[in-house]
Amino acid sequence: MRVLLLGPPGAGKGTQADRLTAAFGACQVSTGDILRKAVEDKTPLGQKAAAIMAKGELVPDALMIDLVAERLRREDCRRGFVLDGFPRTLEQAQALEGILKAMGSELDCVVSIRVPEAAIVERLEGRRSCRGCGVLYHRVFHPPARDGVCDRCQGTLYQREDDRVETIRARLRVYEERTAPLIQYYRDRGLLKEIDGVGDVDEIQSRIRRAWGEARA
Ligand code: ADP
Ligand code: ADP
Ligand code: ZN
Numbered sequence: 518m519r520v521l522l523l524g525p526p527g528a529g530k531g532t533q534a535d536r537l538t539a540a541f542g543a544c545q546v547s548t549g550d551i552l553r554k555a556v557e558d559k560t561p562l563g564q565k566a567a568a569i570m571a572k573g574e575l576v577p578d579a580l581m582i583d584l585v586a587e588r589l590r591r592e593d594c595r596r597g598f599v600l601d602g603f604p605r606t607l608e609q610a611q612a613l614e615g616i617l618k619a620m621g622s623e624l625d626c627v628v629s630i631r632v633p634e635a636a637i638v639e640r641l642e643g644r645r646s647c648r649g650c651g652v653l654y655h656r657v658f659h660p661p662a663r664d665g666v667c668d669r670c671q672g673t674l675y676q677r678e679d680d681r682v683e684t685i686r687a688r689l690r691v692y693e694e695r696t697a698p699l700i701q702y703y704r705d706r707g708l709l710k711e712i713d714g715v716g717d718v719d720e721i722q723s724r725i726r727r728a729w730g731e732a733r734a
Pocket of ligand 2 (some may be wrong): 526533
């Protein structure tokens, strides 16, 4: 499986990538997760990225491209990968094509997950993540069994600093300007599959698997 999940913040990319990779033994490449870990560990990358992420802006392409190139070349990506959060700019998309080509690989398809803006804001405001294992919850739509505690690992749940209304608005603007053009980019390459991202998580997972199946047929 070599799939790219494309969509605005809050579209459900992380939620769906987690399920896809668990089911198909592929590796999940989530640049947001990698960056947040780097910020927490105060690595050189984390120190550069922290302020940018807090404002909802994009980390420079060159840093992101190096990071993903290194990640995709690791052993665990041999069985496939699901990209979530990368590419976010045309420069990143072009670089990805080059990285994959150099590895003798290419994308099976790009699944664009469509969700209306009102639903996005609601999803992001209620998003909670586990500090232990990273699994995603929602205060209203997917609450854990015990308030503030992860069902999977008993870790503590937290709210991301960039999931506040002002930053959400900024991120949505950045998405429209920098990332939305990728939809046409992949349509032009015959790789695009569009799905409706509103509905039950399992139903959306089925839509993605169906789209991927069609792309390989
Ligand atoms: P979301 O899940 O809301 O789509 P992510 O977790 O993917 O957000 O990303 C969080 C933040 O990390 C972004 O707002 C941005 O600052 C940074 N980031 C993640 N991926 C990239 C990327 N490919 N290019 C530039 N910045 C990125
Ligand atoms: P992204 O990675 O695209 O930013 P996430 O997977 O983090 O999106 O989902 C954002 C929030 O919306 C999370 O709190 C998640 O639990 C919730 N969510 C994901 N899919 C759905 C869905 N189909 N219906 C309702 N809420 C959802
Ligand atoms: Zn957990």
